[in-house]
Amino acid sequence: MNQLNELHIDALVEIFSIGAGRAALSLSEIVSDEVRISVPSVQVISTKNINSTSLSLSCGPFGAVTQHFSGPFNAETVLLFNEEQALKIVSDMMGSQMSLGELAQFEHEAMCELGNIILNACLSAMADVLNFTLESSLPHYTVASADEILHRLKKNANQPYVLVLHIDLAIEKRSTAGNLVFLLSSTSLTNLVHHIDHFLSNFA
Amino acid sequence: MFADSSIKKLLIVDDSKVSRMLIRTHILAQHPDWIISEAISGEEAITLVDNDLPDYCTMDINMPGIPGTDAAERILAKHPSIKIVIFSANIQEAHHKRARSLGTILVAKPVTEKSIVLAINYFIDSE
Numbered sequence: 001m002n003q004l005n006e007l008h009i010d011a012l013v014e015i016f017s018i019g020a021g022r023a024a025l026s027l028s029e030i031v032s033d034e035v036r037i038s039v040p041s042v043q044v045i046s047t048k049n050i051n052s053t054s055l056s057l058s059c060g061p062f063g064a065v066t067q068h069f070s071g072p073f074n075a076e077t078v079l080l081f082n083e084e085q086a087l088k089i090v091s092d093m094m095g096s097q098m099s100l101g102e103l104a105q106f107e108h109e110a111m112c113e114l115g116n117i118i119l120n121a122c123l124s125a126m127a128d129v130l131n132f133t134l135e136s137s138l139p140h141y142t143v144a145s146a147d148e149i150l151h152r153l154k155k156n157a158n159q160p161y162v163l164v165l166h167i168d169l170a171i172e173k174r175s176t177a178g179n180l181v182f183l184l185s186s187t188s189l190t191n192l193v194h195h196i197d198h199f200l201s202n203f204a
Numbered sequence: 205m206f207a208d209s210s211i212k213k214l215l216i217v218d219d220s221k222v223s224r225m226l227i228r229t230h231i232l233a234q235h236p237d238w239i240i241s242e243a244i245s246g247e248e249a250i251t252l253v254d255n256d257l258p259d260y261c262t263m264d265i266n267m268p269g270i271p272g273t274d275a276a277e278r279i280l281a282k283h284p285s286i287k288i289v290i291f292s293a294n295i296q297e298a299h300h301k302r303a304r305s306l307g308t309i310l311v312a313k314p315v316t317e318k319s320i321v322l323a324i325n326y327f328i329d330s331e
Contacts, residue, residue: 011222017266018313021293034298038266129314200222203229
């Protein structure tokens with residue numbers, strides 16, 4: 001099932017760490033302070049086996065930014081953060097003293113922007129390192145419960161694999177953990193592995 | 205017999221095997237006679253440097269154990285002759301400043317021929 005070996009995972013962690021570094025740079029310029037984003041782990045699991053534990057969906061609701069990427073492989077990507085924690089981070093991003101209630105009015109745009117920065121930084125790092133081009137759709141933001149998210153992720157039989165990145169994000173004194181989920185078809189996963197193999201073959 | 209002074213010893217410090225492979229390959233493409241060793245953590249690097257002093261060192265920041273910048277600080281305090289380049293995906297100004305304060309430079313990942321040239325030029329220009 002899992003076509004990725006230890007070296008593939010090592011390469012992906014390194015690629016997504018570069019993406020996280022780019023996202024942290026962009027966000028640090030917005031908040032004028034140091035931002036820490038790290039990708040402590042990457043794993044590939046069967047879509048039918050994902051559950052609230054594998055996605056750390058312990059207490060919700062969750063904010064989900066969805067974006068489609070297409071190119072040598074296609075992926076539906078979903079960035080998941082606990083909504084309340086994400087809103088506090090968005091508050092820091094907007095540099096205001098707004099209450100969470102007031103901030104909720106801007107939640108959609110701000111979360112799309114946060115998601116857009118992180119998703120595109122990760123995907124552009126992958127495209128640069130593996131030397132291909134990916135096109136992206138506009139980000140879409142929804143708030144959902146853990147059950148709704150899991151139902152949505154599992155319903156598409158054409159995407160039997162999920163690539164899960166665990167993301168730790170800290171801005172100023174706030175920190176949160178989230179997940180970036182790639183829904184992949186068998187063909188897309190095979191194509192991704194092929195591109196990683198090609199990249200690694202230059203340095204073996 | 206005198207050792208050939210153009211042959212340099214480089215220590216690569218990175219927890220990612222892929223990154224170590226990339227740095228090694230790019231360096232050897234330009235300097236095939238350099239002697240390269242590797243460490244997967246800051247702690248291991250400190251021990252290796254004490255045992256066999258390299259001329260140059262590339263240092264990742266985010267690794268299990270102590271951060272690479274802390275390891276670089278400890279190494280330079282004891283062995284100020286080593287030239288260290290911090291190779292990191294974390295490219296915020298705070299990290300550039302920290303690197304400069306240590307007397308090193310920060311070169312942004314990904315590891316490419318271009319970023320390796322920056323590192324090599326820094327090593328050689330510092331001689």
